Amino acid sequence: MSSLPPEPPADPEDNTQTEPLSRAIGERYLTYALSTIMHRALPDARDGLKPVHRRILYAMRELRLSPNGAFRKSAKITGDVMGNYHPHGDAAIYDAMARLAQDFAMRYPLVDGQGNFGNIDGDNPAAARYTEARLAATSESLMDGLAEDAVDFRPNYDGTLQEPVVLPAAFPNLLANGASGIAVGMATNIPPHNLHEVIDACLHLIKTPDARDDTLAGILQGPDFPTGGVIVENRETIAEIYRTGRGAFRVRARWAVEDLGRGLWQIVVTEIPYQVQKSRLIERLAELIQTRKIPILADVRDESAEDIRIVLEPRARTVDPEQLMAALFRVSDLELRFSMNMNVLIDGRVPKVCSLKEVLRAFLDHRRDVLVRRATFRLDKIAARLEVLEGYLIAYLNLDRVIDIIRHEDDPKAVLMAEFALTEVQVEAILNMRLRALRKLEEIELRAERDALQDERQALQAMLADERAQWARVSDQLKEVRNLFGKSRPEGQRRTLIAEAQDIAPLDMDAMIEREPLTVILSKMGWIRAMKGHQPLDAEVKFKDGDGPGLAIHAETTDKLMIFASNGRFYTLPANSLPGGRGMGEPLRLMIDLPNEAEVIALFPWREGERYLVASKAGDGFIVAAGDILAQTKTGKQVLNGDALLCRPVGGDHLAVVGTNRKMLVFPLSELPEMSRGKGVRLQKYRSGGGLVADDTLSDAAFLTLADGLRWQESGGRTRTEPDLTAWLGKRASAGSMAPRGFPRDNKFN
Missing domain, CATH: 3.90.199.10 (Topoisomerase II, domain 5)
Incomplete structure (x- = not known):
């Protein structure tokens, strides 16, 4: 018999289905999203x-x-x-x-x-x-x-x-233990609660089905975290969170003042907020001490064993403990906000952000379904057992005849079924009965068991026919669980205290910093340090190999240092947070988010009420107030749009500008606008080079008093003065005239 030839391979075109990409991706992504959610x-x-x-x-x-x-x-x-x-x-x-x-x-x-x-x-x-x-x-x-x-x-x-x-x-585990998860397009975050209080809320909802969320929230009080702590929210806020299913709780560490005698004291933290890692918390507190952001905190120690014990030492006995903790709450994880989002699956199918009442109702409806199903299952078991018991009792009443049939009949099963009208189940039970069960006492026990099962069946049937009886049984079951895990047990006691935050006057950290003179040195490669005292700005200082002097200023520990960079942004650094002058300092770019391509143009202490000129290389600029340059974050504050060139404090009544073309222009200060941010206005007009010649740009600017003339320093160190500036006076944005004889070749006023 010859073998059949192999079938030709299927044409790929015959197995290809064409559909729009958007629909193909949408259907598959929806399938993935539903799988993740459910x-x-x-x-x-x-x-x-x-x-x-x-x-x-x-x-x-x-x-x-x-x-x-x-x-x-x-x-x-x-x-x-x-x-x-x-x-x-x-x-x-x-x-x-x-x-x-x-x-x-x-x-x-x-x-x-x-x-x-x-x-x-x-x-x-x-x-x-x-x-x-x-x-x-x-x-x-x-x-x-x-x-x-x-x-x-x-x-x-x-x-x-x-x-x-x-x-x-048997208990509402969703609220008792909480839950968290991130799905596709939705998330859930539910804090744990006290089981005793949750069951009390369930019992109230069973008793009063139309209970308000505010009432249930009053019974529940609030989250009960395993790590304890203190929730500082008022009752109205807590009630609103449980009514909407969304919100956030402020959780603080629990602390106490420990008296050390002779006027000395320390703060002991015994409970920290939920999900805060103790080691990272202590690292953060140590960082605050090292950077002097909380100058009234002297030391932190971890003395924890089985229980948490974090010791905080104040810098002086005159420090107010409440103010110290209030300051730490603002800058550390001793206080955090625990977000609540009760997004859960209802009946295992529908995701929904539920209120407290809806969550409790879903659990109670489930418990009632479980009760009905278990009761139905038990009724089936009772019916099966009663059938067997009835067979046993018939056998006892006709014991001699049953034994005779079993001993002499070839098919005792069929004879027993026919003669005593027994079911197959009953006959099988009788035939499998042990001889020791034929004693008289066993018959009494069987009757007692039958009567008990009949009473139980009657009670179950009555419960299934009465909804109120079902809810009463659910209540009894919840009370049994409450007795096992509730407040009568040590582990069932509430751990998290509910309190309202006290209004404590904010602590002025700057006032706590000791005022001391500093010399701030910024190297050419961007390493910054602060030497104690006002050292000569031209004094020799050691730098790393390949590095050298950059900028140096006199400041004080209470100052805020302003850094102006070529990207037109101002950055703020507390002077007391700078590294000491014994070493080579630290990179400035680790302290602020200064891009690698940006260079530091100016470094000066911030002074309230001052005004500054900022200008770009293109010759645009404006005056900005000191209050508009303070930056609140490491990323700084954008002020000048463009490639920044200089920043000068405002003084005098005129401004002198000079370009790379050596042309100088002097115009009144009143022609300069004051702005908080922007490109500015044209200071001096330049000619475009075009072709192979570079464009002219702004080189330098200086403020002066017209009556005093213009001063500059020559290369030899001598100071020259040009008293009559009539030749260079003009309107802002004019081209100006060639600089005076003897003006520095680098086109800088110095």
Whole structure:
């Protein structure tokens, strides 16, 4: 038999589908976005869990890691979760499980960890092969009822196993432990709360279904962070946040003044805001001391052991502790704003920013569904057991005949079913009965069990027929959980204090700086330092190899130094924050965001009320007030648009300008406008070179008093004066005349 010839390869054109690029990308991106929103980033309002957390807890339950059982290696747990339910990286799964075990991240940890699971300093957990874990008691409450058809199950990713769509959740875990996540186009951030208060709010909502959000917020009070702290917001603000589902809470560290005797004292911080790493906080406080941004703070020490203890020492005993802490709250993570965005999945399908009432209602409706499903499941079990019990009782009433049938009949099953009208299930139970169960006492126990089951069935049927009875049972279940994890337990006590911020007068930091003379030196390569005292500006100073002198000025520690660069921006630096003069200083570009291509043109101390001329190489300029050049950030403040050339303090009544063409012009100061930002006006007219000749530009400018004439310094050091400036007087933007005889060849007034 000859073999068939191979089929020709398919034409690629036959397998090609054409569609617009926008639609193809849009459909695929929408699929990705929905997957991220529903299956990764947003928690379910019913159990407060994301899929990865739900799968971790369910896998640990399948491994029988009960709260009072043995621990198992985290690597084993991670492997089971990844292989059975969550086909993603093991590192992501382990990080998620580790967070569930961190008592500084979770208000009510869902995993009981053994080993290094990280700490509040920001250290990472040990590798999964070194740590062990088991379920916490709270997790058991979340999964209570899984074996009783309380929730729906779905196939896992490869269809070999089943996983729960949502957990029964005996308590509102979403609010109790909070959640955070970033999806596509939306995000969620929910702070943890006190479980006792959340359940109290649920009970009130059951009792009063039309309760107002303000009432529920009054019961809930506010977030309850695992790290404690103090929330400084008024009740109206908190109520508005819970009503809209959006807002931010100001959270501060908790501190106290510790008396050291003889008038000395120190501040001890015992609780820090949620999600603040203690090590980074202390680094920031040490940086504030080093840079002298808080001059009244002398030292910071970390004396923490099991509990947090950060010691802050004031520079003097006369410092007000309230003002010191108020200053630290403004510039460090001792105070932060925790944003709240209650964006959750309703019924596991619809993302929505919910109010407090909507979140509680979603949980309570879920609990009622769980109750009904468990009751229905229990009724089915009761019906099956009662059927068996009825068969047993018939067998006891006719015990001799039953034994005789079993001993002598070839098909006892059929005979028993026909003679006593038994079902197949009842006959199977009778035939599988042990001989020891034939005693008289067993019959009494069977009757008692039947009566108890009938009473239970009647009670369940009555509950299913009455909605009020269902809500009463949900209330009882919530009260049971409250007794287990509420304020009657030490771990259930509220940790975060709710208070209103006190109005403390802002502390004038400049007034706290000791006024001392400084000599500020900026090298040619941009290294800056401050030497104590007013040293001669031409004194010899050591520089790095290849570097040399640049600018030098006299200032004081209380001064704000202004730096004007060729990009037309002014930068501000506190003089007291400059490095000392013992070394070579530090690069100026590390202190301000000065571009590499920009050069420093002027360096001077800021003085209130002063005015300055700023001009570009093109010959444009204007006068700017001192108040308009102060910069609040490292990026500086743009003032002059163009390639900046010079900055001069305003004085006299006329301005003299000279160009690279050696033409000089003198015009009245009144012709110069005062602006806060811009290109300015033309100072002097220049001729365009054109071709191979360079254009003429502005070279220098100087203020003068017309009656005193113009002075300049010759190369030999002698000072020359031109008393009569009639030949150079003119209108602003004129071309001017050639400079006087003996004017410096570099076209600088010096």
